[in-house]
Amino acid sequence: MQNFDYDLQSLQETRNLARQAKLAQTELAKFNSEQIDKIICNMVKAAEENAVSLAKLAVEETGFGKVEDKTFKNQFASTELYKFIKPMQTIGVIKDDPVNKIVEIAEPVGLLMGIIPSTNPTSTVIYKSIIAMKTRNGIVFSPHPSALKCTLQAARLMNDAAVAAGAPANIIGCISKPTKVATDELMKCDEVAMIIATGGSAMVKAAYSAGKPALGVGPGNVPSYIERTANVAKAVKNIITSKTFDYGTICASEQAVIVEECMRDQVMEEFKRQGGYFMTPEETNRVAKKLFVRGHAMNAKLVGRSPAVIAESAGITIPPGTKVLLGEQQGVGEGYPLSYEKLTTVLAFYTVKNWEEACDLCIKLLNNGGVGHSLSIHTENPEMAMKFAEKPVFRILVNTPSTHGGVGVSTGLAPAFTLGCGTWGGSATSDNVTPMHLINKKRVAYGIKECAENAATTSYSACSAESGISEDQLMNVVNEVISLLKKRGDH
Missing domain, CATH: 3.40.605.10 (Aldehyde Dehydrogenase; Chain A, domain 1)
Known part of the structure; x- marks a missing residue:
């Protein structure tokens, strides 16, 4: 009652x-x-x-x-x-x-x-x-x-x-x-x-x-691609700055880091140097089980939390001062829990052979719960940035923390906390609202064009004058065509 x-x-x-x-x-x-x-x-x-x-x-x-x-x-x-x-x-x-x-x-x-x-x-x-x-x-x-x-x-x-x-x-x-x-x-x-x-x-x-x-x-699930020409130290700093801001609660924050084989070791070392902790497969599984409930729904108890709180909940030990947790993933979707949106201080980590493979992976991640929202790329190659502009998102954020870029702090985008995902993401707008x-x-609209009293007659007359055919002859041709079409329709 x-x-x-x-x-x-x-x-x-x-x-x-x-x-x-x-x-x-x-x-x-x-x-x-x-x-x-x-x-x-x-x-x-x-x-x-x-x-x-x-x-x-x-x-x-x-x-x-x-x-x-x-x-x-x-x-x-x-x-x-x-x-x-x-x-x-x-x-x-x-x-x-x-x-x-x-x-x-x-x-x-x-x-x-x-x-x-x-x-x-x-x-x-x-x-x-x-x-x-x-x-x-x-x-x-x-x-x-x-x-x-x-x-x-x-x-x-x-x-x-x-x-x-x-x-x-x-x-x-x-x-x-x-x-x-x-x-x-x-x-x-x-x-x-x-x-x-x-x-x-x-x-x-x-x-x-x-x-x-x-x-x-809609949801973000933002992929962040560190392309081979990127300033690695700056790229890692941007990602950590973004992911640790309010402990990752903004939907424009990065959810997965993608790197090429040729720079994998360099990127991993830079993350470690700047406060990233790469979890073992076992630790990754333990954290993933805590991050989600009812399938892929985020566990509210670990949304927007520090790595220390997440590690304690999962029963793993991490170095003091850790800023983000990273877990390697080999695929997207079922069986790869970190490929889903995580509004907290945890990132999926992927290694690809080249930029074409990075493209395919970005699309898979976006289709896994982030179509239309945002994508982050770190590159010194403007042509590469434009290649990734072809992806199914409406914010392609280049060389900037994704969180700050998406809401307009570090980019020229409109300051907003409602980020449209367009029709691809089921939104009525693709803009920052x-x-x-x-x-x-x-609208008050004045007439600026003259209209003929009978547009059809004027059109026929103009056509007749130009071709030398009388209006009666033209109408006879039209009637014959209509009659022929009717006969074909009967059969």
């Missing part, structure tokens, strides 16, 4: 949040650019002031990642995001084309639903709240149950900061009693116009099946 009552309370809360946020959004839609910018600036200020406390709360509640890295993510999702989106025109006339006489006017989508993962809860709330406000949309969050407290706190801080700067009350909401019933209700309720889903595959698929527009992301994905475009 208690669970039933809790579900009912959760359901009612969700309906109230959606109604309140929709009313607020209707008011927000009347705001001008100056008013919106004032609101966002206050939200950024609140995010900066609470970046550390939110990071601590997230680590304490979920056990995932590192406080210093989650602090950076909170700052990146606010300050750096704001720098990138500030020049964007998202209100009123956003384009005036005098040649084609088309005027484009931005309109808000309406009320958004934001699905929040447990791996990056507070930074994702900050990011989605700010891009929602930039486009005069309201948003209600559905938190992951294991990250409820930190998600709620981040949402409250964003709402309070927005309202203090002039936004309507309840413009940003968050479910405080998360249940499957509540999430389903929010996905399908009339007030919600669009869903932004960041989370597991099942949740993203549910968002796309809710019967309304959705922007969702920005405010420009959250507006409707109205």
Whole structure:
């Protein structure tokens, strides 16, 4: 009875949040650019002031990642995001084309639903709240149950900061009693116009099946290829920097390292020098058994954990100061557990004969749970980078930590914590999601071409004049052809 009552309370809360946020959004839609910018600036200020406390709360509640890295993510999702989106025109006339006489006017989508993962809860709330406000949309969050407290706190801080700067009350909401019933209700309720889903595959698929527009992301399973011309020391440093950032919780982090036979020993030595530990086959199997549950589902107890925690759980001994664990794999799929996505400090390690074999292996790894997302390559050969641009992903990250490159920290990509995987990965977009994905475009189009009163007659007349054939003769030919076709059809 208690669970039933809790579900009912959760359901009612969700309906109230959606109604309140929709009313607020209707008011927000009347705001001008100056008013919106004032609101966002206050939200950024609140995010900066609470970046550390939110990071601590997230680590304490979920056990995932590192406080210093989650602090950076909170700052990146606010300050750096704001720098990138500030020049964007998202209100009123956003384009005036005098040649084609088309005027484009931005309109808000309406009320958004934001699905929040447990791996990056507070930074994702900050990011989605700010891009929602930039486009005069309201948003209600559905938190992951294991990250409820930190998600709620981040949402409250964003709402309070927005309202203090002039936004309507309840413009940003968050479910405080998360249940499957509540999430389903929010996905399908009339007030919600669009869903932004960041989370597991099942949740993203549910968002796309809710019967309304959705922007969702799939898993990463990013392969990282160290090509023979690469600066090996720099490549290894980039991979370790990426994989140890927040202990690998970002889906753009590397999942497998691929090297050629001619440089295998050099790469292995460099990993060892920089803090990598190559597990024996037995140790690899013991770790793999701990990393996954129910087949290839990630064990939440080891997501976003240090190598020391993983080693202790698996009962193996590793050197002090180890930064990443590497396990050699000979194939992809069943029987090769490290070929699947691992949002923690463990990497699969593969050796290939040449770049062609590396290509084939990358495709197999991507098809094993990362199509459309990202691929990393370390090379000094631009032509090789373009060869790998042919792979089935939408982010080909060259000579950079994959985590930082994918979300736009170390590349020119848009700062984002929702990375589209395109149709190949079951997503509606292949972009890093920005405010420009959250507006409707109205177009005022003036006539610029004259239209004949009877286009068909004009066409026949022109044809007749050019060929010297009268219109009657032309029509007779047409009728004969039609008659012939009809006779053939009878047989």
